[in-house]
Amino acid sequence: AQSVTQLGSHVSVSEGALVLLRCNYSSSVPPYLFWYVQYPNQGLQLLLKYTSAATLVKGINGFEAEFKKSETSFHLTKPSAVMSVAAECFCAVSATGGFKTIFGAGTRLFVKA
Amino acid sequence: DVKVTQSSRYLVKRTGEKVFLECVQDMDHENMFWYRQDPGLGLRLIYFSYDVKMKEKGDIPEGYSVSREKKERFSLILESASTNQTSMYLCASSGVSDTQYFGPGTRLTVL
Numbered sequence: 001a002q003s004v005t006q007l008g009s010h011v012s013v014s015e016g017a018l019v020l021l022r023c024n025y026s027s028s029v030p031p032y033l034f035w036y037v038q039y040p041n042q043g044l045q046l047l048l049k050y051t052s053a054a055t056l057v058k059g060i061n062g063f064e065a066e067f068k069k070s071e072t073s074f075h076l077t078k079p080s081a082v083m084s085v086a087a088e089c090f091c092a093v094s095a096t097g098g099f100k101t102i103f104g105a106g107t108r109l110f111v112k113a
Numbered sequence: 114d115v116k117v118t119q120s121s122r123y124l125v126k127r128t129g130e131k132v133f134l135e136c137v138q139d140m141d142h143e144n145m146f147w148y149r150q151d152p153g154l155g156l157r158l159i160y161f162s163y164d165v166k167m168k169e170k171g172d173i174p175e176g177y178s179v180s181r182e183k184k185e186r187f188s189l190i191l192e193s194a195s196t197n198q199t200s201m202y203l204c205a206s207s208g209v210s211d212t213q214y215f216g217p218g219t220r221l222t223v224l
Contacts, residue, residue, distance in 0.1 A: 042217055042218070043117070043205075044215040090155060100158065103155045105155040
């Protein structure tokens with residue numbers, strides 16, 4: 001069985017500050033891990049994914065995430081936040097080769113001037 | 114560019130109506146999914162399909178059914194809409210890479 005926990009339903013940072021969105025997962029088999037982003041009135045789009053290659057994964061728009069097996073974590077970071085519309089970020093886990101993906105509850109990211 | 118389209122962005126229906134939500138993908142993906150998205154609950158899987166005419170229940174299938182007659186099209190059916198089915202419905206597809214590609218969503222209101 002798999003599950004995902006995202007710590008914090010809302011995160012607010014100042015422009016230029018570090019963005020850190022936390023995700024912990026549970027999986028009985030080696031997982032694939034994903035971060036997706038959703039902008040207002042749009043579907044989700046992939047930010048990055050981990051598939052058992054490098055543990056530090058780089059994605060689009062300067063985002064990256066590190067897979068830490070010992071901590072069962074896959075936190076999303078961005079060194080310097082950029083002002084934009086508020087977005088919701090979802091962490092997700094699937095079993096290698098499986099059909100189903102389990103999504104976290106989401107974290108809404110606000111970047112203020 | 115990959116594309117998943119959904120038949121309506123906004124839909125308003127009355128309690129008891131039969132509702133059809135259509136999803137089409139142009140990526141020749143084997144797998145297609147229907148989720149509902151509610152605040153604080155993230156995405157919850159309703160049904161998925163890994164091949165034409167094949168379907169599997171997700172986590173919350175009650176009150177819903179699906180149809181996949183062609184590879185590119187996956188329909189979600191609400192047999193008798195109820196107010197607790199008011200939600201955002203998201204369709205997605207995936208191929209061998211496990212990455213899911215999402216449509217823009219349909220915001221359904223049941224009055």
